[in-house]
Amino acid sequence: MSNNLKVKIILIAVLFLISPLATKADYLTQQVNFFIDKDYDLSKRNQLVATLQKVTEKLYFYIDDELWNSLNNQKRDEVIQNLTSLSLEFEKNIYPNLTSNFGSEWKPGIDKDEKITILIHPMIEGAGGYFNNGDEYPKLQVPTSNEREMVYLNSKYLGINLVKSFLAHEFMHLITFNQKEKIQGIEEEIWLNEARSEYAPTLLGYDDVFTDSNLQLRVHNFLNSPNDSLTEWKNRPADYGVLNLFTQYLLDHYGIDILIESLHSSKVGIPSINEALQKNGFKEDFSQIFTNWTIAVLVNDCNLGPKYCYLNQNLKKIKVVPQANFLPLYSESSLYILNDTKNWAGNWQKIIGGKGDLTFEFDGDDKIEFKVYYLVCNIQEVCEIQDLFLDKEQKGSFTLQNFNEDYSSVTIIPLIGSKLSGFEGAEPRYFFSWKASTVETPEKREEELIKQLLAQIESLKRQIAETRAKIDEILGGKNQIYCSQIKNNLYFGLMENQEVRCLQQFLKSQGLEIYPEGLITGNFLSLTQVALIRFQEKYSD
Known part of the structure; x- marks a missing residue:
């Protein structure tokens, strides 16, 4: 995860006031006072003192003194062994593979040192680590800057496989900062910045074994809150879940070059993805891909359509559970639902039950443009996707004859994807409503009456037989x-x-x-x- 600070560039006539003076390399046992993010620190501190406990070709490992002093010698030895293992993984796998695909971090960087600092301290539950782009600016601009290329890791995960995924994630933020902000002078939208970092563990093979992987964690996050907006970033587990699952789908079908070329684009967010898609010869744009993804996570079936499934074997069985809406089994019944959604958020409403012909009516907020798709499944569970035509008032309807006899269910997918950029805070909600009603036809009522009369005749025959026996x-x-x-x-x-x-x-x-x-x-x-x-x-x- 990243902690992005809006930095206002101040032009100073004297260059040395902007750039820190050249510094000597750090040395083992060196103590440094670091600024940290109190929202992540377990003790809500905003500063701590840490000591350099290990130095490698590319890394400085600093450990929080309070944590280190609480460990006995055996635990300290275990920590050093874990740091050695993690440094080898970084230098042999994480660094060469991520930089060869996406480009390098700022090097030698603001501290004039090619090594990257990793600060390890206890963090709150659910945090694997974080990156603060404010550390890449001088204190004159960001007073809490540590003036280093650095990332922060949760001490809880040292010695656990997930720590490799977390380090890869945070290092990808360092690369993005350099490639986007430093080189091009533009700041990437948070959701896409996080998307690249979320995919890094998969690219490096850390998600190949699904159990206890970062991917398994994100699947859990997604299935718990599948309706979360892809582009609205609140730094919650649900945000990471939907973002990871969408990014997996995007790269399943369109390849890693989409993330790479969008990083090097002069555009940010959705426009940079569209540019990369067009450059690579794809006809679909971001909107169509998002629509296909909402269908894919509902059915996950390549037989329904080549884009309606995941190709990643670890995601072949992933499906969202739509909100179920049951129509009473009367001759005439209806159901009215009022709901809301946001830009680039999935929404799945399943209708079952009822009797007779089903009529569905949709009415969306006419201040925004909706797209509505629906999945119709017959009694044999053979399904097909259709789109619903909406007029200028965002209203539309369709009818399914003999519902619950010829059809088992219909699932509605209302979507909004009109906003393409400027995702910086809470996104507005847009309301929509729908009504589903069933009515029996005269022919069906006559057929039902005949069935009832025949049943009564059979009942009378049984009664006669019983009377005769008596x-x-x-x-x-x-x-x-x-x-x-x-x-x-x-x-x-x-x-x-x-x-x-x-x-x-x-x-x-x-x-x-x-x-x-x-x-x-x-x-x-x-x-x-x-x-x-x-x-x-x-x-x-």
């Missing part, structure tokens, strides 16, 4: 008729007749479609007559 049970042996043949003519109105019972027993044996009532009474009345007619009609051929 009658048989009550009558006992009286309704157990044993017939070999019917010798007499039977006619309507015949009562209490044994042969009528035989006929009824026979008709009952033909099933419910012939004699659903199944009564064995010996009385030849209308039910028996109708059953006999059904039997005759069935076998008339």
